[in-house]
Amino acid sequence: MELRAAIVSAAEALAGSGLRFEDFDKAACNEQLWHLTKEGGFRIREDAAPANGIRDIFSNGWRYATECATATVIAVYRGVLATMREPDFNSLFSGLLLYDWHTDSDLRLTVRQDAKESFPGDLLYFANPDFDPDDAIWRGENVVKISDNLYYGHPFGIVPGETIVAGLNRHRRPGSSVSAYLKDDVVYPDYAYLSQFAAVGDPRRIFARIGSRRYVW
Template identity: 45%
Template structure:
Protein backbone atom coordinates (compact mmCIF):
# COMPACT_ATOMS: atom_id res chain seq x y z
CA UNK A 1 0.00 0.00 0.00
CA UNK A 2 1.18 3.50 -0.85
CA UNK A 3 0.65 6.47 1.43
CA UNK A 4 1.69 9.96 0.29
CA UNK A 5 1.72 12.75 2.86
CA UNK A 6 -0.64 10.72 5.04
CA UNK A 7 -3.13 9.88 2.27
CA UNK A 8 -3.49 6.36 0.88
CA UNK A 9 -3.34 6.04 -2.92
CA UNK A 10 -6.36 4.17 -4.28
CA UNK A 11 -6.17 1.66 -7.12
CA UNK A 12 -8.11 4.08 -9.34
CA UNK A 13 -5.34 6.66 -8.91
CA UNK A 14 -2.44 4.39 -9.94
CA UNK A 15 -2.96 4.78 -13.69
CA UNK A 16 -2.65 8.53 -13.33
CA UNK A 17 0.90 8.27 -11.97
CA UNK A 18 3.33 8.97 -14.82
CA UNK A 19 5.85 6.12 -15.05
CA UNK A 20 7.35 4.15 -17.94
CA UNK A 21 6.19 0.72 -19.07
CA UNK A 22 9.18 -0.89 -17.32
CA UNK A 23 8.47 1.03 -14.12
CA UNK A 24 4.73 0.25 -14.02
CA UNK A 25 5.10 -3.31 -12.60
CA UNK A 26 7.28 -1.96 -9.78
CA UNK A 27 4.68 0.67 -8.92
CA UNK A 28 1.88 -1.91 -8.99
CA UNK A 29 3.93 -4.23 -6.77
CA UNK A 30 4.40 -1.52 -4.16
CA UNK A 31 0.69 -0.72 -4.25
CA UNK A 32 -0.46 -4.36 -3.95
CA UNK A 33 1.68 -5.30 -0.93
CA UNK A 34 0.10 -5.23 2.53
CA UNK A 35 3.10 -3.32 3.87
CA UNK A 36 2.48 0.43 4.01
CA UNK A 37 5.12 2.43 2.11
CA UNK A 38 5.20 6.08 3.14
CA UNK A 39 6.32 8.95 0.91
CA UNK A 40 6.30 12.69 1.47
CA UNK A 41 5.57 13.52 -2.18
CA UNK A 42 4.60 11.86 -5.45
CA UNK A 43 8.04 12.74 -6.86
CA UNK A 44 9.65 10.77 -4.05
CA UNK A 45 7.56 7.71 -4.94
CA UNK A 46 8.40 8.00 -8.63
CA UNK A 47 12.11 8.30 -7.85
CA UNK A 48 12.10 5.10 -5.79
CA UNK A 49 10.17 3.30 -8.53
CA UNK A 50 12.77 4.56 -11.04
CA UNK A 51 15.74 3.31 -9.03
CA UNK A 52 14.10 -0.05 -8.36
CA UNK A 53 13.31 -0.53 -12.06
CA UNK A 54 16.88 0.45 -12.94
CA UNK A 55 18.14 -2.08 -10.37
CA UNK A 56 16.36 -4.96 -12.08
CA UNK A 57 17.58 -3.71 -15.48
CA UNK A 58 21.17 -3.49 -14.18
CA UNK A 59 20.87 -7.07 -12.91
CA UNK A 60 19.80 -8.26 -16.34
CA UNK A 61 22.56 -6.21 -18.01
CA UNK A 62 25.20 -7.64 -15.67
CA UNK A 63 24.02 -11.14 -16.54
CA UNK A 64 24.44 -10.32 -20.24
CA UNK A 65 27.78 -8.52 -19.83
CA UNK A 66 30.05 -11.57 -19.74
CA UNK A 67 31.44 -10.98 -16.24
CA UNK A 68 32.72 -14.08 -14.48
CA UNK A 69 32.20 -15.54 -11.02
CA UNK A 70 35.24 -15.85 -8.74
CA UNK A 71 36.14 -15.74 -5.07
CA UNK A 72 38.13 -12.77 -3.79
CA UNK A 73 41.44 -14.57 -4.26
CA UNK A 74 40.81 -14.97 -7.98
CA UNK A 75 38.95 -11.71 -8.74
CA UNK A 76 39.90 -9.85 -11.91
CA UNK A 77 39.21 -6.37 -13.30
CA UNK A 78 40.21 -3.96 -16.06
CA UNK A 79 43.44 -2.70 -14.52
CA UNK A 80 43.56 0.26 -16.89
CA UNK A 81 40.74 1.72 -14.77
CA UNK A 82 40.91 -0.14 -11.47
CA UNK A 83 43.64 -1.23 -9.07
CA UNK A 84 43.18 -4.84 -7.95
CA UNK A 85 43.96 -4.86 -4.21
CA UNK A 86 45.56 -7.72 -2.32
CA UNK A 87 42.25 -8.57 -0.69
CA UNK A 88 40.55 -8.88 -4.08
CA UNK A 89 38.80 -5.51 -4.18
CA UNK A 90 38.66 -2.96 -7.00
CA UNK A 91 39.93 0.56 -6.24
CA UNK A 92 39.11 3.12 -8.92
CA UNK A 93 42.16 4.98 -10.20
CA UNK A 94 42.12 8.73 -9.40
CA UNK A 95 42.17 9.71 -13.08
CA UNK A 96 39.01 7.70 -13.85
CA UNK A 97 35.51 9.02 -13.21
CA UNK A 98 33.17 6.81 -11.13
CA UNK A 99 30.69 6.76 -14.02
CA UNK A 100 33.31 5.45 -16.43
CA UNK A 101 34.49 2.84 -13.94
CA UNK A 102 31.01 1.40 -13.36
CA UNK A 103 29.99 1.51 -17.02
CA UNK A 104 33.18 -0.31 -18.02
CA UNK A 105 32.14 -3.37 -16.00
CA UNK A 106 29.05 -3.67 -18.19
CA UNK A 107 30.88 -2.85 -21.45
CA UNK A 108 33.99 -5.00 -20.91
CA UNK A 109 32.56 -7.70 -18.70
CA UNK A 110 34.95 -10.42 -19.86
CA UNK A 111 37.76 -8.57 -18.07
CA UNK A 112 35.98 -8.84 -14.70
CA UNK A 113 35.25 -11.65 -12.25
CA UNK A 114 34.01 -11.37 -8.67
CA UNK A 115 31.66 -12.97 -6.16
CA UNK A 116 27.99 -12.34 -5.49
CA UNK A 117 28.22 -9.60 -2.82
CA UNK A 118 30.40 -7.47 -5.12
CA UNK A 119 27.87 -8.03 -7.91
CA UNK A 120 25.08 -6.60 -5.74
CA UNK A 121 27.09 -3.47 -4.95
CA UNK A 122 27.90 -2.98 -8.65
CA UNK A 123 24.21 -3.34 -9.52
CA UNK A 124 23.20 -0.76 -6.92
CA UNK A 125 25.84 1.67 -8.21
CA UNK A 126 24.73 1.18 -11.81
CA UNK A 127 21.07 1.70 -10.92
CA UNK A 128 21.96 4.87 -9.02
CA UNK A 129 24.06 6.14 -11.93
CA UNK A 130 21.22 5.57 -14.38
CA UNK A 131 18.79 7.31 -12.03
CA UNK A 132 20.67 10.46 -11.01
CA UNK A 133 22.99 10.99 -14.01
CA UNK A 134 26.75 11.05 -14.45
CA UNK A 135 27.44 14.52 -13.01
CA UNK A 136 25.77 13.84 -9.66
CA UNK A 137 27.11 10.29 -9.54
CA UNK A 138 30.70 11.43 -10.09
CA UNK A 139 30.39 14.00 -7.33
CA UNK A 140 28.78 11.63 -4.86
CA UNK A 141 30.98 8.56 -5.33
CA UNK A 142 34.54 9.80 -5.56
CA UNK A 143 37.18 7.29 -4.44
CA UNK A 144 35.04 4.32 -5.47
CA UNK A 145 36.10 1.00 -3.93
CA UNK A 146 34.33 -2.29 -4.63
CA UNK A 147 34.84 -5.01 -2.03
CA UNK A 148 32.11 -7.18 -0.56
CA UNK A 149 29.75 -5.08 1.57
CA UNK A 150 32.37 -2.39 2.14
CA UNK A 151 30.58 0.08 -0.07
CA UNK A 152 30.89 3.84 -0.34
CA UNK A 153 29.00 5.21 2.66
CA UNK A 154 27.18 7.67 0.41
CA UNK A 155 25.19 4.79 -1.08
CA UNK A 156 23.43 4.51 2.32
CA UNK A 157 22.41 0.85 2.11
CA UNK A 158 19.88 -0.08 4.79
CA UNK A 159 18.71 -3.52 5.94
CA UNK A 160 15.53 -4.56 7.71
CA UNK A 161 13.41 -7.64 8.30
CA UNK A 162 10.42 -8.38 6.09
CA UNK A 163 8.71 -11.04 4.03
CA UNK A 164 7.14 -8.84 1.33
CA UNK A 165 9.87 -8.24 -1.22
CA UNK A 166 9.85 -5.61 -3.94
CA UNK A 167 11.69 -5.59 -7.29
CA UNK A 168 15.12 -4.11 -6.66
CA UNK A 169 15.46 -5.47 -3.12
CA UNK A 170 18.52 -7.51 -2.22
CA UNK A 171 17.65 -10.72 -0.36
CA UNK A 172 19.89 -13.51 0.87
CA UNK A 173 19.68 -17.27 0.44
CA UNK A 174 21.60 -18.84 3.32
CA UNK A 175 23.36 -22.20 2.92
CA UNK A 176 24.16 -23.32 6.48
CA UNK A 177 25.68 -26.67 5.48
CA UNK A 178 27.97 -25.24 2.77
CA UNK A 179 31.10 -27.15 1.86
CA UNK A 180 34.08 -25.52 3.67
CA UNK A 181 36.19 -26.22 0.57
CA UNK A 182 33.98 -23.78 -1.37
CA UNK A 183 33.09 -21.06 1.16
CA UNK A 184 31.93 -18.74 -1.62
CA UNK A 185 28.76 -20.88 -1.69
CA UNK A 186 27.87 -20.26 1.96
CA UNK A 187 24.96 -18.28 0.53
CA UNK A 188 23.78 -16.21 -2.40
CA UNK A 189 23.01 -12.50 -2.44
CA UNK A 190 20.26 -11.89 -4.98
CA UNK A 191 18.21 -9.07 -6.47
CA UNK A 192 14.44 -9.51 -6.55
CA UNK A 193 13.40 -9.27 -10.22
CA UNK A 194 9.70 -10.12 -9.86
CA UNK A 195 7.49 -12.34 -7.74
CA UNK A 196 9.61 -15.43 -6.89
CA UNK A 197 12.20 -14.52 -9.50
CA UNK A 198 15.73 -13.54 -8.46
CA UNK A 199 19.07 -12.68 -10.01
CA UNK A 200 22.11 -14.26 -8.36
CA UNK A 201 25.60 -13.77 -9.77
CA UNK A 202 26.98 -17.18 -10.68
CA UNK A 203 23.49 -18.69 -10.88
CA UNK A 204 21.52 -16.36 -13.14
CA UNK A 205 17.84 -15.40 -13.05
CA UNK A 206 15.78 -18.15 -11.47
CA UNK A 207 12.89 -18.92 -9.08
CA UNK A 208 13.71 -19.30 -5.40
CA UNK A 209 13.41 -23.10 -5.48
CA UNK A 210 16.02 -23.30 -8.23
CA UNK A 211 18.47 -21.11 -6.31
CA UNK A 212 18.00 -23.29 -3.22
CA UNK A 213 18.60 -26.40 -5.35
CA UNK A 214 21.83 -24.88 -6.72
CA UNK A 215 23.07 -24.05 -3.22
CA UNK A 216 22.15 -27.49 -1.89
CA UNK A 217 24.43 -28.98 -4.55
CA UNK A 218 27.30 -27.07 -2.94
CA UNK A 219 26.87 -28.47 0.58
CA UNK A 220 29.36 -30.50 2.59
CA UNK A 221 29.22 -34.31 2.40
CA UNK A 222 26.32 -35.81 4.39
CA UNK A 223 24.72 -32.41 4.81
CA UNK A 224 21.26 -32.37 6.36
CA UNK A 225 20.31 -28.68 6.40
CA UNK A 226 18.80 -27.16 3.27
CA UNK A 227 19.54 -23.69 1.99
CA UNK A 228 16.73 -21.21 2.61
CA UNK A 229 15.63 -17.64 1.91
CA UNK A 230 16.13 -15.25 4.82
CA UNK A 231 13.61 -12.56 5.78
CA UNK A 232 16.18 -9.80 5.44
CA UNK A 233 15.89 -7.01 2.89
CA UNK A 234 18.66 -4.62 1.82
CA UNK A 235 18.37 -1.62 -0.51
CA UNK A 236 19.69 1.93 -0.87
CA UNK A 237 18.10 4.71 1.13
CA UNK A 238 16.12 6.13 -1.78
CA UNK A 239 15.09 9.28 0.03
CA UNK A 240 18.73 10.16 0.66
CA UNK A 241 19.80 9.49 -2.94
CA UNK A 242 17.01 11.68 -4.25
Protein backbone atom coordinates in the same frame (compact mmCIF):
# COMPACT_ATOMS: atom_id res chain seq x y z
CA MET B 1 9.90 3.80 -8.56
CA GLU B 2 12.54 4.86 -11.04
CA LEU B 3 15.58 3.71 -9.05
CA ARG B 4 14.06 0.33 -8.23
CA ALA B 5 13.37 -0.25 -11.92
CA ALA B 6 16.89 0.88 -12.79
CA ILE B 7 18.44 -1.59 -10.33
CA VAL B 8 16.37 -4.40 -11.85
CA SER B 9 17.47 -3.36 -15.36
CA ALA B 10 21.09 -3.23 -14.21
CA ALA B 11 20.86 -6.73 -12.74
CA GLU B 12 19.39 -8.03 -15.99
CA ALA B 13 22.21 -6.39 -17.95
CA LEU B 14 24.86 -7.72 -15.58
CA ALA B 15 23.51 -11.24 -16.07
CA GLY B 16 24.39 -10.95 -19.76
CA SER B 17 27.61 -8.96 -19.41
CA GLY B 18 30.09 -11.84 -19.33
CA LEU B 19 31.13 -11.07 -15.74
CA ARG B 20 33.02 -14.12 -14.48
CA PHE B 21 32.50 -15.86 -11.15
CA GLU B 22 35.52 -16.17 -8.87
CA ASP B 23 36.35 -15.83 -5.20
CA PHE B 24 38.34 -12.79 -4.09
CA ASP B 25 41.71 -14.52 -4.46
CA LYS B 26 41.06 -14.88 -8.20
CA ALA B 27 39.27 -11.57 -8.77
CA ALA B 28 40.05 -9.59 -11.92
CA CYS B 29 39.21 -6.16 -13.32
CA ASN B 30 40.09 -3.79 -16.15
CA GLU B 31 43.16 -2.16 -14.67
CA GLN B 32 42.95 0.75 -17.08
CA LEU B 33 40.09 1.96 -14.89
CA TRP B 34 40.44 0.10 -11.60
CA HIS B 35 43.14 -0.95 -9.17
CA LEU B 36 42.81 -4.57 -8.07
CA THR B 37 43.32 -4.50 -4.29
CA LYS B 38 45.19 -7.21 -2.42
CA GLU B 39 41.86 -8.31 -0.91
CA GLY B 40 40.31 -8.80 -4.35
CA GLY B 41 38.32 -5.58 -4.57
CA PHE B 42 38.19 -2.99 -7.35
CA ARG B 43 39.16 0.59 -6.45
CA ILE B 44 38.63 3.25 -9.10
CA ARG B 45 41.84 4.77 -10.42
CA GLU B 46 42.54 8.38 -9.56
CA ASP B 47 42.52 9.30 -13.27
CA ALA B 48 39.23 7.51 -14.01
CA ALA B 49 35.65 8.63 -13.41
CA PRO B 50 33.57 6.27 -11.26
CA ALA B 51 30.73 6.44 -13.80
CA ASN B 52 33.03 5.21 -16.57
CA GLY B 53 34.34 2.46 -14.35
CA ILE B 54 30.85 1.16 -13.60
CA ARG B 55 29.81 1.30 -17.26
CA ASP B 56 32.90 -0.63 -18.29
CA ILE B 57 31.89 -3.62 -16.18
CA PHE B 58 28.73 -3.91 -18.28
CA SER B 59 30.40 -3.40 -21.65
CA ASN B 60 33.57 -5.42 -20.95
CA GLY B 61 32.35 -7.93 -18.41
CA TRP B 62 34.79 -10.58 -19.60
CA ARG B 63 37.61 -8.49 -18.10
CA TYR B 64 36.09 -8.80 -14.63
CA ALA B 65 35.70 -11.61 -12.12
CA THR B 66 34.19 -11.47 -8.65
CA GLU B 67 31.70 -13.17 -6.33
CA CYS B 68 28.00 -12.66 -5.67
CA ALA B 69 28.02 -9.88 -3.06
CA THR B 70 30.14 -7.55 -5.17
CA ALA B 71 28.00 -8.33 -8.21
CA THR B 72 24.78 -7.29 -6.49
CA VAL B 73 26.39 -4.07 -5.28
CA ILE B 74 27.58 -3.34 -8.84
CA ALA B 75 23.96 -3.61 -9.98
CA VAL B 76 22.92 -1.08 -7.35
CA TYR B 77 25.60 1.41 -8.38
CA ARG B 78 24.63 1.01 -12.04
CA GLY B 79 20.99 1.64 -11.18
CA VAL B 80 21.94 4.74 -9.23
CA LEU B 81 24.08 5.98 -12.12
CA ALA B 82 21.16 5.52 -14.53
CA THR B 83 18.96 7.78 -12.43
CA MET B 84 21.46 10.35 -11.16
CA ARG B 85 23.22 13.35 -12.68
CA GLU B 86 26.62 12.01 -13.70
CA PRO B 87 28.69 14.79 -12.08
CA ASP B 88 26.90 14.08 -8.80
CA PHE B 89 27.59 10.36 -9.15
CA ASN B 90 31.30 11.00 -9.71
CA SER B 91 31.41 13.38 -6.78
CA LEU B 92 29.46 11.23 -4.33
CA PHE B 93 31.33 8.05 -5.19
CA SER B 94 34.85 9.38 -5.76
CA GLY B 95 37.36 6.79 -4.61
CA LEU B 96 34.76 4.10 -5.30
CA LEU B 97 35.60 0.64 -3.96
CA LEU B 98 33.76 -2.47 -5.13
CA TYR B 99 34.46 -5.19 -2.61
CA ASP B 100 31.92 -7.43 -0.91
CA TRP B 101 29.58 -5.26 1.21
CA HIS B 102 32.05 -2.39 1.63
CA THR B 103 29.68 0.16 0.12
CA ASP B 104 29.87 3.94 0.01
CA SER B 105 28.03 5.67 2.84
CA ASP B 106 26.07 7.74 0.31
CA LEU B 107 24.13 4.66 -0.74
CA ARG B 108 22.76 4.68 2.82
CA LEU B 109 21.92 1.00 2.66
CA THR B 110 19.17 -0.02 5.05
CA VAL B 111 18.56 -3.54 6.38
CA ARG B 112 15.06 -4.68 7.30
CA GLN B 113 13.82 -8.08 8.49
CA ASP B 114 10.90 -9.23 6.34
CA ALA B 115 11.73 -10.99 3.08
CA LYS B 116 8.03 -11.74 2.54
CA GLU B 117 7.52 -8.01 2.05
CA SER B 118 10.26 -7.37 -0.48
CA PHE B 119 10.05 -5.62 -3.81
CA PRO B 120 11.88 -5.63 -7.16
CA GLY B 121 15.27 -4.00 -6.73
CA ASP B 122 15.70 -5.17 -3.13
CA LEU B 123 18.80 -7.16 -2.18
CA LEU B 124 18.17 -10.51 -0.49
CA TYR B 125 20.27 -13.43 0.67
CA PHE B 126 19.96 -17.20 0.34
CA ALA B 127 21.92 -18.82 3.18
CA ASN B 128 23.55 -22.25 2.94
CA PRO B 129 24.04 -23.01 6.65
CA ASP B 130 25.72 -26.39 6.17
CA PHE B 131 28.01 -25.44 3.27
CA ASP B 132 31.04 -27.56 2.50
CA PRO B 133 33.98 -25.84 4.27
CA ASP B 134 36.22 -26.86 1.37
CA ASP B 135 33.97 -24.87 -0.98
CA ALA B 136 33.15 -21.85 1.17
CA ILE B 137 32.29 -19.57 -1.74
CA TRP B 138 28.94 -21.38 -1.71
CA ARG B 139 28.08 -20.44 1.88
CA GLY B 140 25.24 -18.36 0.44
CA GLU B 141 24.04 -16.30 -2.50
CA ASN B 142 23.39 -12.56 -2.58
CA VAL B 143 20.66 -11.65 -5.06
CA VAL B 144 18.69 -8.79 -6.56
CA LYS B 145 14.96 -9.40 -6.61
CA ILE B 146 13.66 -9.10 -10.19
CA SER B 147 10.01 -10.01 -9.62
CA ASP B 148 7.98 -12.49 -7.58
CA ASN B 149 10.24 -15.53 -7.03
CA LEU B 150 12.69 -14.38 -9.71
CA TYR B 151 16.17 -13.26 -8.72
CA TYR B 152 19.51 -12.25 -10.20
CA GLY B 153 22.39 -14.01 -8.49
CA HIS B 154 25.97 -14.32 -9.73
CA PRO B 155 26.71 -16.83 -11.30
CA PHE B 156 23.19 -18.30 -11.50
CA GLY B 157 21.81 -15.56 -13.72
CA ILE B 158 18.12 -14.71 -13.48
CA VAL B 159 16.35 -17.72 -12.02
CA PRO B 160 13.61 -18.75 -9.57
CA GLY B 161 14.46 -19.11 -5.92
CA GLU B 162 14.18 -22.89 -6.13
CA THR B 163 17.06 -22.96 -8.62
CA ILE B 164 19.31 -21.05 -6.24
CA VAL B 165 18.38 -23.29 -3.31
CA ALA B 166 19.07 -26.40 -5.40
CA GLY B 167 22.40 -24.99 -6.57
CA LEU B 168 23.52 -24.17 -3.04
CA ASN B 169 22.39 -27.57 -1.78
CA ARG B 170 24.82 -29.20 -4.20
CA HIS B 171 27.63 -27.57 -2.21
CA ARG B 172 26.66 -28.71 1.28
CA ARG B 173 28.83 -30.63 3.70
CA PRO B 174 28.89 -34.30 2.62
CA GLY B 175 25.89 -36.14 4.04
CA SER B 176 24.07 -32.97 5.08
CA SER B 177 20.29 -32.73 4.75
CA VAL B 178 20.07 -29.09 5.94
CA SER B 179 18.69 -27.08 3.03
CA ALA B 180 19.64 -23.62 1.89
CA TYR B 181 16.89 -21.04 2.40
CA LEU B 182 15.95 -17.40 1.82
CA LYS B 183 16.81 -15.26 4.84
CA ASP B 184 14.58 -12.48 6.14
CA ASP B 185 17.15 -9.71 5.52
CA VAL B 186 16.04 -7.10 2.98
CA VAL B 187 18.58 -4.46 1.92
CA TYR B 188 17.86 -1.32 -0.10
CA PRO B 189 19.37 2.15 -0.60
CA ASP B 190 17.85 5.36 0.73
CA TYR B 191 15.60 6.23 -2.19
CA ALA B 192 14.45 9.55 -0.76
CA TYR B 193 18.03 10.74 -0.16
CA LEU B 194 19.28 9.68 -3.60
CA SER B 195 16.27 11.22 -5.37
CA GLN B 196 17.65 14.72 -4.74
CA PHE B 197 20.35 13.92 -7.32
CA ALA B 198 17.88 12.68 -9.95
CA ALA B 199 18.98 13.26 -13.53
CA VAL B 200 15.66 14.84 -14.45
CA GLY B 201 13.74 16.76 -11.83
CA ASP B 202 10.04 16.02 -11.70
CA PRO B 203 7.85 18.35 -9.61
CA ARG B 204 5.12 15.72 -9.63
CA ARG B 205 7.16 13.37 -7.43
CA ILE B 206 5.47 12.28 -4.23
CA PHE B 207 7.40 11.42 -1.08
CA ALA B 208 5.76 9.09 1.43
CA ARG B 209 6.63 6.99 4.46
CA ILE B 210 4.90 3.64 5.00
CA GLY B 211 5.96 2.09 8.27
CA SER B 212 9.74 2.26 8.43
CA ARG B 213 10.21 2.65 4.67
CA ARG B 214 10.37 5.79 2.54
CA TYR B 215 9.14 5.90 -1.04
CA VAL B 216 9.44 8.26 -3.98
CA TRP B 217 6.98 8.15 -6.90
